[in-house]
Amino acid sequence: YRMRLTLQDFYEQANPKAAAEFLADWCEMVLEAGLEPMKKVARTLMEHADGVLHWFWSGFSNGLLEGINSLIQAAKAKARGYRTTRNLLNIAYLIAGKLDFALPVR
Structure with missing residues (x-):
């Protein structure tokens, strides 16, 4: 649950570079934690990192x-x-x- 709450801090990052670093750090932390469902989320976020980070430039979501x-x-x-x-x-x-x-x- 703490991992999920921490991921919400992604949207509080000041700029795209800080967001990219935050996302990389978060994924690394989750992969080391060993919880398989959360590891799956981290792998998905890493595969789609460009699209996730695009939010900082466009401000659009689905x-x-x-x-x-x-x-x-x-x-x-x-x-x-x-x-x-x-x-x-x-x-x-x-x-x-x-x-x-x-x-x-x-």
């Missing part, structure tokens, strides 16, 4: 996409299937687009 996917999955479950793929895509656009169909009040 959180927005995950949120939209969650809305679409809920719509699929609620409808229990659509007749065609086209209908599903139309519903996805309607949900993700957050369109307002209220009539204007005079």
Whole structure:
């Protein structure tokens, strides 16, 4: 649990260079600790280090996409299937687009 909490400090690093050093140090610490599930996380982070560190330059994450996917999955479950793929895509656009169909009040 302490390893997980320590990894959250990654986002507090001042710059990409400090973040790269932090990530390398964290992965080394975890690999030496010997907990296999955490070692798997460390190996995955090392394999994708460029993408993880890219967050410092872009500031983007996939959180927005995950949120939209969650809305679409809920719509699929609620409808229990659509007749065609086209209908599903139309519903996805309607949900993700957050369109307002209220009539204007005079």
